[in-house]
Amino acid sequence: MKPTPADVALIIGLALIIGTLYARYWSPNAAPPTHALIRVDDAPARRVPLHVNDRIVVTGRLGDSVLEVRDGRIRFASSPCRRKVCIRSGWMHDAHDATACLPNRVTLSLAAADPHYDGVSQ
Amino acid sequence: MTRRIHLHAGPRDHWIAGFAALAIVIHILEAGVPTPIPGIKPGLANVITLVVLLRHDLLAAIWVQLLRVLVGSVLIGSFLTPTFLLSLSGALCSLAILALLIGWNRLLPPARVGPIGLGVAAACAHMGGQFFVAYTAFIPHPGLLTLLPVLLTAAMLFGALTGWLAGALCLRLDNSPDAAAPAR
Structure with missing residues (x-):
């Protein structure tokens, strides 16, 4: 055959x-991210919407890290760490993109909106 | 006044019923086999539909397919449940595609679609129709779409398998000394 x-x-x-x-x-990158999750140390994540341009200051172990939100993207604008890996990783724009400033204990990840329902049965 | 209606089952009715019975048995045996993802199953009952289509005609294949869905669901106990509606919509879609391809084969015999192509097309149409009904009527959630390519991949593989089996079976039936000329 x-x-x-x-x-x-x-x-x-x-x-x-x-x-x-x-x-x-x-x-x-199937679903565009709607917000960023910023975590400092073991504190619960702070949700930051990506549609509002903003500058966010978070205080970590070494000092203040500044995060910049612009046009649905987010990046580390400044951080008190030595090697600036977080700043060099640049803009985060895809869902599940992530970066961190480990010396300052700040992590940043992007997520899409949580749907309210798993499904609807009729 | 009552009038008696006499229904006479001709030889054609008998062999259609026989093929449908074979398909129903396979359908029910398959329903007992657990599957890793809901919606994925080999669909071996379609081998019978394809054999009937290849050795006889489209109308007989439609009869066998619809009888299989109807009687299979009554025996399993899923008649008129969502499962039945999914099964029926899938069966109708695959029959529509088979009708199209049979028409194609008549118009363009050099570019004929063989049993494997028929099996793959029917299985993918079955899955597509079933998925469309599931998505629009039962679970209109975008997350369901993530499953679609996986389900279609499985449909393509199992469709090729059922098509190959149907083709091989037809070859054997054609060469078998016991096989009578195809009943018409």
């Missing part, structure tokens, strides 16, 4: 469609 050329064409076509669906629903 061998596939005919039309079978092969059909299978390739369907595989392309399925591949597109994987790219659409399984890529990490």
